[in-house]
Amino acid sequence: MNGKKRQRFRHWKKNTVFVTTLLTDPARPSLDSALVESLRNAWGGGKAYWLSPNEAAEFTVENLPTNRWDVWQDLQKMQVDLVVQPASNRRKKLLLADMDSTMIRQECIDELASQAGIGSKVAKITMRAMNGELDFESALRERVSLLRGLSASVIEQVVKERITLMPGGAFLLATMKANGAYTALVSGGFTAFTEHVAARLGFDEHRANSLIIENGKLTGNVAEPILGRAAKVQALNDLASQLDIGANDALAIGDGANDLGMLNLAGTGVALHAKPSVAAKCDVRINHGDLTAALFLQGYHRSEFIEPDPHL
Secondary structure (H helix, E strand, O other), X not given: OOHHHHHHHOOOOOOOOEEXXXXXXXXXXXOOHHHHHHXXXXXXXXXXEEEEOOOEEEEEEOOOOOOHHHHHHHHHOOOOEEEEEEOOOOOOOEEEEOOOOOOEOOOHHHHHHHHOOOHHHHHHHHHHHHOOOOOHHHHHHHXXXXXXXXXXXXXXXXXXXXXXXXXXXXXXXXXXXHOOOEEEEEEEEEHHHHHHXXXXXXXXXXXXXXXXXXXXXXXXXXXXXXXXXXXHHHHHHHHHHHHOOOHHHEEEEEOOHHHHHHHHHOOEEEEEOOOHHHHOOOOEEEOOOOOOHHHHOOOOOHHHXXXXXXXX
16 A cells, blocks of 8 residues: 555544445356455454345445455455445535546547557557556647548547447446436547537536547647646536535546546546556556446445436
8 A cells, every 4th residue: 555545544534434345247246245244254344235136245344444455456356346435425426437448448549540540559659648658648649640631520430330338337327317416528538429428328518628620631639728637637626616515525437547636536536447557546446347336336226226318
């Protein structure tokens, strides 16, 4: 555990009650009750409550377990996610979500590059940027410049043929909105894609970068200023202010280095299938569950999940 995490934990009061949540992949639910009971007993926890049979369970503990990251590491080998967080204020009033590799399975710029025949070159830059090895804004400008001359019609083609939603996202949006939360898609990608994804999932708003198009072709430029890490933090602060809530009332989800600011500022910041260098800096890491994990972390039972609107 690094110093930053230790410093963060000191802000929690000594009498803070924590809730421990164990999760598995809902496509292959394999959470063993014996495992849950063993950990509950070892940590002196309260009675286990199953949020979904064989998929998600939770119990409270009076103190933050000092060996939780060692246990987390052991459970990862069993494809089980472990999260320990304060039991209070779990149900959030604001959702901020990254788009690429978070709400959708793809990286949109990589898909555009693939259509342009330079997919491998751009994908390598994307990976380094998401790992935090490159400055996000500079890396975005470089990748967009490589798309110069690409027909703008390719965007619609990619949206229709290549973009697929991350499992669980529709339930996450429908359930949080039904319980009064405001939802925003905040992406370092492009509005041509966030507009489609936001409408399909029912986000209240979306923010992203704009590709500059002239005469039906990409110019190789992106509109300034670029929406990156700082802009995502600003979005969280702006929306919290508009809703008259605190950052602790927000849930943020992302996977890349440019998400770290909002993930660490939000009351619950979920690193979803994140790059290892990113996950290492986050308290909440989901490597095996899907987006419904964000509902279990808020204490929702699967019976409380809201079916997505079929018209979206």
